[in-house]
Amino acid sequence: MKSVFKIIAVTLGVLLVVLVIYIFLGSGKTFDAPYPDLSASKDSALIARGKYLAFGPAHCASCHMPMDKIMEVEQGAEFPMSGGWEFKIPPGTLHAPNLTPHKETGIGNYTDQELARALRHSVKRNGKVLFPVMPFQEMSDEDIRAILSYLRSQEPVSNEVEETSYSFLGRALLAFGLLQPQAPKYTPPAAIKIDSTATYGEYVAKNVANCVGCHTPRDLMTGANIGPEFSGGFLFTPDEFSKGYAFISPNLTPDKATGVMANWDEETFINRMRYGRVLEGSHMPWGFYSRMTDIELKAVYRYLSQLDPVENKIEKTVFAPGEALPE
Ligand code: HEC
Ligand code: HEC
Structure with a gap:
């Protein structure tokens, strides 16, 4: 009798170890997604539209800012988007990265296409999934170009932001494919008419x-x-x-x-x-x-x-x- 329990206990133990290994390996997976053919420009109207979106309706600056600056920015202060917002949820701790053109700590070494892919296909530069907090997959080509143009126009700020980290639960969601990159649900428009319709x-x-x-x-x-x-x-x-x-x-x-x-x-x-x-x-x-x-x-x-x-x-x-x- 005892040996039967022993066999069951050992089997369960082995299964548990296999499951944990599966979750740890599976949670590191990377994804392929196309690189949109969209680039930043120096056009001042486009840069202005990008800034308007970032500090207005698209509120990029509400997250890609140091925690102690967010309320000031909400009230109208303007700083380069040097990242830092931290959000603790059961799947892990999200960190909004530095989006200024600083080479070592920001997006200075990212290509426009890598940034556009992150926004449109929720895949980070390193191939990992972006946690779904940025629903911009169907944003028009022109608005994405406006945002890229604004990002490139900012002053570079050195601010090292930690990578997003996942809890065991978050890793399990990743390993079992419950956290997947969000692709556009339809072909996003090239441009959209701005009117009160x-x-x-x-x-x-x-x-x-x-x-x-x-x-x-x-x-x-x-x-x-x-x-x-x-x-x-x-x-x-x-x-x-x-x-x-x-x-x-x-x-x-x-x-x-x-x-x-x-x-x-x-x-x-x-x-x-x-x-x-x-x-x-x-x-x-x-x-x-x-x-x-x-x-x-x-x-x-x-x-x-x-x-x-x-x-x-x-x-x-x-x-x-x-x-x-x-x-
Ligand atoms: C990040 C989450 C979030 C987003 C994004 C958001 N809302 Fe809200 N909204 C809330 C919450 C939470 C409340 C209730 C608390 C409050 O009133 O601030 C609320 C309240 C409201 C109210 C009621 C205010 C009142 O005085 O009774 C309106 C109207 C509203 N939202 C409209 C909008 C519109 C329009 C948008 C997009 C332009 C939007 N919300 C985007 C979370 C959100
Ligand atoms: C609600 C908060 C929030 C808003 C609003 C937001 N972001 Fe993010 N952003 C994040 C977080 C958190 C991450 C990191 C997520 C992760 O690591 O999975 C991120 C990651 C990114 C990345 C990832 C780059 C990479 O490859 O690693 C880019 C680019 C980005 N955001 C740009 C933007 C832009 C542009 C806007 C506005 C149009 C915006 N974000 C709005 C929270 C936000």
Whole structure:
């Protein structure tokens, strides 16, 4: 009898060791993705558009900044994007790299095509997957070129940022293929017309400002959508940035009874976005959006107002430290 248990115990032990080895080897895998044929330019209009995107709707500067500068930048200060934002989540600790043209610590040695591939195909220069926090896969060719042009125009800043590190859970997600590079869902447009139409609003809300990423119910492990787009309900658990507060994103669809902005007219919406942050610790990059142009805000309003209404009552969006969170 004893020897049977021994055999079972040894077998389980061996399987466990094999599993751990599999996870450690599998989590180091690299990916192939095409290098988009997109390059930076010295054109001043393009550089200005790139800067507008980075410090406005696309809010690159809300993450690619040292932690102690983020709130200043939110309020309008401008610094080169020398990286440093750190985000601890169960799969690991994400570190936003230095995006200034510094050779040793920034993107000075990256080619434009390597940077464009990172944005469009979520594959890092070293071939590893980029953790899905940058939903720019369908950004237009022209906007990617604008961003590359702005990145190259910055002053180089020496700031060594640690690589993103994965926990055992994160490594398991990588090894079992649950964390994969995000490819574009369709061929991104070469350029997009900037006007106040719902078409442009959709582009901003989904492919630039990522309103959809936070205002849609999602699986916290894989990032997959688990409910209708823009219907709210994404839970932000307390972290260092939120100072212990938790948040739930409200429903942005035009459902009269449960949509937070269903009874707002265009002016109310624009005024709210311009006003900026009310709640300290909210993950929404309010200050960045407050710098969006009228045309862009109108376009987003038009787009959100013509969505199918989804009934989803979000009772409460803010929870004080220690307060019980809904299931
Ligand atoms: C929500 C925070 C956030 C925003 C917004 C954001 N980034 Fe990132 N970025 C990160 C993090 C975190 C990483 C590292 C992820 C990883 O290591 O898997 C990263 C990685 C990168 C890389 C990886 C380069 C490489 O090959 O290693 C590039 C390029 C980049 N970001 C550019 C941008 C640009 C351009 C924007 C705006 C258009 C932007 N990011 C917006 C957080 C962000
Ligand atoms: C990083 C996550 C995140 C992103 C991106 C984001 N939001 Fe939010 N949003 C939240 C959270 C969390 C709240 C609730 C806390 C608060 O009001 O700050 C919220 C609240 C709101 C509110 C209600 C404000 C009020 O005063 O009641 C509106 C309107 C809104 N978001 C619109 C947008 C739009 C439009 C975009 C894109 C341009 C966007 N959000 C992008 C997370 C996000």
